[in-house]
């Protein structure tokens with residue numbers, strides 16, 4: 052059989068969908084959705100209880116991150132309803148579910164699911180959309196043939212696995228890029244190339260380096276004095292925290308939002324501060340300066356819990372007591388690295404007696420100044436060193452850069468200085484090329500003002516203090532051939548080397564990710580995909596990425612397989628019961644990889660796990676985790692199991708006076724996320740501001756492309772997932788480009804017109820939403836729509852692949868473009 056691409060959407064085009072649902076009348080036509088909502092698949096989803104019903108405990112495994120526990124109702128072998136699991140007494144506050152969770156049956160039974168293995172029709176181009184249905188035997192045969200040849204010609208690294216964060220399942224997911232049993236086992240046994248996701252690494256890399264790990268648990272927000280949503284929209288993107296934010300607001304705790312867009316979070320705020328995109332770092336540095344200049348720091352906190360008093364040598368490293376002949380002490384073995392822990396105390400200046408001594412011995416370590424030590428040399432404190440590098444950022448300078456008035460800069464600094472700040476911001480600070488500096492700056496701001504580690508404080512909204520019982524690394528074979536950031540695909544295809552490792556990519560396997568919709572730099576990535584000799588995509592849906600495959604493999608929806616999630620933002624462990632058998636011809640990722648390994652005579656890779664449960668059991672009942680008392684049987688029974696790792700009181704992050712427990716804002720030896728022989732600039736050590744790569748106000752390119760991009764997550768999408776769920780599509784029928792009314796008027800664009808946004812990389816045609824809810828000079832396009840939901844082009848065509856090589860992060864917002872009225876047909 053040959054046929055068109057998107058199995059069902061071939062019948063349901065962009066226009067026919069809009070007509071069918073009445074959404075065609077315009078963005079404001081949502082008033083009509085009540086009627087149509089009830090009409091779509093309503094019978095099944097509003098099922099009443101019946102005797103033949105069974106209930107299962109599952110959850111969302113997609114990367115919304117909230118991981119709501121779900122009660123799944125099955126009737127006559129079909130999932131008919133999803134509701135929120137009951138939480139045990141005392142924890143009821145965590146019981147949440149959003150409309151995306153409730154409509155999962157529609158995603159599961161979506162006719163647009165990939166139903167059987169498919170092969171690109173011979174002689175057609177990649178992306179042409181002509182497919183031939185094939186059997187699993189043929190699919191596995193083709194894969195084994197291509198992998199076998201690749202292994203012979205280029206070794207393990209010639210097979211690349213590209214993934215994102217779609218699923219955190221330890222069996223079938225892509226936790227950490229490759230560490231699931233399905234893929235991690237194969238990759239580490241064979242030494243394949245990993246092309247791991249680059250999303251959110253500005254924030255994640257800086258926080259992994261120790262700059263304020265995560266925040267307190269979401270329910271702690273009610274203990275704050277002021278909530279600051281600095282670059283985020285938790286009302287749409289984080290149901291757990293938003294519930295507690297609403298509680299906090301009812302208690303009278305104010306919420307301030309800093310964002311170029313007047314988001315729904317901003318609308319719920321007591322105060323909204325618009326800011327030019329990509330400039331937040333300068334505002335933070337000016338606030339730090341104001342706090343220092345006016346002695347508003349919490350000196351006791353800085354002394355006791357931060358790096359502020361450590362003395363810094365000329366080479367940028369800390370002065371340590373070994374410099375004065377004090378022998379370092381060995382204090383056991385680091386369980387993560389297997390290396391000995393060496394304690395060589397940082398030296399500080401003790402104001403009590405005016406001498407330089409070991410941190411533990413000092414009564415009153417100085418946080419400021421330059422101090423002479425016994426060796427005759429003088430050393431600055433770490434805090435002083437940081438301040439001396441940022442003097443140019445006065446409130447007046449920050450106002451010029453950010454567009455935030457000078458008096459507001461001062462006011463914000465003074466609000467931080469009062470303490471009790473819960474930062475609700477998240478990726479609005481992280482999606483520009485150089486935005487990782489924001490998270491270092493925020494660490495210093497919070498270090499100055501005691502806004503970390505105490506009740507009611509958080510440095511960033513990434514709240515996940517609850518850990519799953521999931522130490523699965525020992526079950527990998529420990530050898531990744533090459534670790535390449537996914538966006539460097541075009542580079543390795545060109546150079547055939549990454550760092551020092553040869554990477555002659557012959558096979559590319561994409562799973563748990565939809566890079567040709569979700570990664571920035573789409574136009575270049577598509578060209579790269581076309582150059583890879585053999586591309587496999589394993590997915591639930593026919594995605595933009597699957598369109599560029601040679602072979603597409605159907606995988607099951609979450610409700611059709613058992614799996615275990617690596618963590619949860621609530622205190623309960625996330626085990627997914629299998630609710631129904633895999634639909635159509637779909638096979639779980641782990642079953643697919645078992646078949647691939649067998650075809651390559653590598654069955655041994657999965658031999659210790661004849662059933663999926665065996666693998667989950669290995670993890671939760673391992674020697675290291677067994678004492679925690681979680682058993683596979685307990686999880687498999689479907690009961691709610693509280694993580695034994697959740698502290699009784701989880702509002703305070705671990706912060707202490709030992710060096711390793713102190714809040715970091717400075718790094719002696721900054722380590723890039725992926726070491727590939729690159730140079731590390733000196734400024735990576737400390738708080739810093741670097742303008743955006745492309746989207747900065749003074750960029751001369753603005754004479755050609757004057758508008759800056761924003762492209763946020765929305766309520767009805769989990770990235771590109773749920774893009775085709777009928778009820779959600781009625782609520783958000785088509786993507787819209789938000790443009791300020793002034794900018795629209797200058798371009799002759801009226802409400803509801805179709806517009807073309809373009810730059811040198813590509814274009815996209817979509818409907819305009821003219822609004823004063825976005826700053827002049829900035830446009831916003833929601834993230835997660837599929838190519839055939841635009842009139843033409845793709846929003847991601849506008850974005851660029853440029854990364855900084857310190858954290859290799861995707862920069863979705865760092866682009867300029869122009870927008871014009873679209874005169875073509877939109878039928």
Ligand SMILES: Nc1nc2c(c(=O)[nH]1)N[C@H]1C(S)=C(S)[C@@H](COP(=O)(O)OP(=O)(O)OC[C@H]3O[C@@H](n4cnc5c(=O)[nH]c(N)nc54)[C@H](O)[C@@H]3O)O[C@H]1N2
Pocket residue numbers: 114115116251281282283284285287288289309310311312314326327328329330331476477478479480761762763764765766767768769770835864
């Ligand atoms: N419904 C839903 N929820 C999700 C997801 C989803 O796809 N759908 N995805 C999950 C994932 S993986 C993530 S990473 C999180 C993201 O969670 P958030 O960070 O809360 O979500 P974003 O939509 O990225 O919000 C970004 C906000 O930052 C603003 N912004 C853009 N540029 C700047 C800037 O330079 N400075 C400032 N101050 N603000 C700026 C944007 O206008 C937007 O309002 O959401 C998670 N939750």
Ligand SMILES: Nc1nc2c(c(=O)[nH]1)N[C@H]1C(S)=C(S)[C@@H](COP(=O)(O)OP(=O)(O)OC[C@H]3O[C@@H](n4cnc5c(=O)[nH]c(N)nc54)[C@H](O)[C@@H]3O)O[C@H]1N2
Pocket residue numbers: 113114215216217218223224250251478482561562563564565566568569570571589590591592594606640762763764769770771772833834835846847863
């Ligand atoms: N313009 C713009 N782009 C963005 C962002 C933005 O704000 N603006 N945000 C970015 C962020 S923060 C993130 S985290 C990324 C997310 O980017 P992605 O992780 O690529 O996004 P998803 O749409 O979740 O893609 C996951 C794919 O995996 C599939 N999948 C789900 N479960 C399984 C499974 O068990 N096995 C297999 N094999 N596949 C499965 C899903 O069907 C889906 O097609 O998007 C980024 N892209």
Ligand code: SF4
Pocket residue numbers: 111115116117118119147148149150151152153290769
């Ligand atoms: S999409 Fe997110 S918020 Fe909605 S039910 Fe799933 S995990 Fe919960």
Ligand SMILES: [Mo]
Pocket residue numbers: 250251
């Ligand atoms: Mo993300």
